[in-house]
Amino acid sequence: MFSIENQQLRISIHPKGAELQSIYHKGHQTEYMWGGDPAFWGKHSPLLFPIVGTLKANTYYYQDKPYTLSRHGFARDREFGVEAQSPDSISFLLKSDADTRSNFPFDFELRILYRLLDSGLTTTYRVTNPATPPLYFSVGGHPAFRVPLVAGTEYADYYLEFDKAENAPRWPISRDGLIETQPQPMLDNTRTLPLKKELFAKDALVLKHPASSGVALRSARTERGLKLDYPGFPFLGIWAAPNADFVCLEPWCGIADSVDSKQQFTEKEGINRLEAGQTFERTWTLTVF
Template sequence: MYQLENDRLRIEIDAKGAELKTVYSKSFSLDYMWGADPAYWAKTSPVLFPIVGALKGNTYYYEGQLYHLSRHGFARDKAFTVTAQSTDSITFTIESDEDTLQQYPFSFRFSIRYSLIDNELSVSYEVQNKGEGLMFFSVGGHPAFKLPLVEGTHYNDYQLVFEKEETAGRWPISKDGLIEKTPLSLLQQSNVLPLTKELFSKDAVVLKHLQSSWVQLQSDKTPHGFRFYFPNYSFLGLWAAPGADFLCIEPWCGIADSVDTNQQLPQKEGIVQLSTNEAFNVQWRVQFY
């Protein structure tokens, strides 16, 4: 387990999956991350690469060949190597190998950089195409925050407040983990989403192409919460396991297959295209208070 800290925050990261395990505020003596209770969900913040969500039949096609990838891809189960470290940041990296090439026929280098500045955590993803020809991928985060945050409050005491008023439906998820064709009403010229455990009774809330670049978790029962920045992400997922005391806020460059997908990787919704020797960079940030 690797640790990074400043005067305000302390974080811990596991080399397996380069997974963020702990965010502790020294200022408030407060843990913000879900405790990974295996009775509900044994992870805290898996990284999603080289796909986000599920593929139809865990299968896709590329240049006439059939490949299999499980939900969210393989990066979350890989052993990352620390490739850079300073007093305020640490970078973890994996590269393509024989195992990945059987599932995903692209040569890549994938790095995750964690940085602390005052009361803010920044998580940056860099994907490099190390092969010949175009590379197709998705990438995203899946951090789970403890909810309720403080003793004496309840799940329903909290709400998400978006930067801008949104008119956005939630895209239902089929029993196979695929995106249905018609959204359900969720936000109608509103920037407030009250949180309840029932909100996630039918899997994640999937949002597309929001106007907002941040969302804030807050409650009138406590001064504590956080603001989550997700600029340059086309999709946002919100999720909690049934009955669990956490909330995942998931910024995605990519999305699960639709129910009517043709399973061709280059035509997949939200897929990112990267030329030889090019790099793709994206970041999400959280300010804790």
């Protein structure tokens, strides 16, 4: 486990998946991350790469050849190396190898950089194509935050507050983990979404191209909360395991296959293409209070 800290915060990251596992505020002694109870969901903040979500039949085709990837890809299960570290920042690196090429026939360098701010942190995904052929990929975050955050409050005391009024429908997820073809009404000219565990009875709430680039977790019963800013991420997932005391706020550059997907990787919704020598970078920022 690796840690970085400043006067206010201490965060811990596991090298497996370069997974953020703890955000602790030393001043008011609050832990913001879900503890990873395996009875509900044993992860904390997995990195989604080289796909986000599920492939149809767990299979995609590239240059007429089939490849298999499980949900959210392999990065979350791989050991990352530490490339650089300072008291308040750390950078992890994963490179393509024979293992990754067996089901993902592209060369890549994947970096995830954590940097502490006075009252939060930035998480940066940096993908580089070191080879000549184009690199196709998706990348996203899956951080899980404790709800309730403080004693004496309950799950239903909390709500999500978007930067802007949203008229965003929810894109349902099929039993196979695929995006259905028709959205369902969800947010109707509102900035708020009250939290209740029944919201996630049919998997995640998936938003495509929301008007907002930030969402906060708040409660009228406590001043403790957090704000996630995700500019440049076209999709947002909101999820919790059944009856679990957390909510995931997931900024994505990519999305699961649709139920009518043709499974062609280069045509996949949300896919990113990098030419030789190019670098793709996106950053989400978490502020805690």
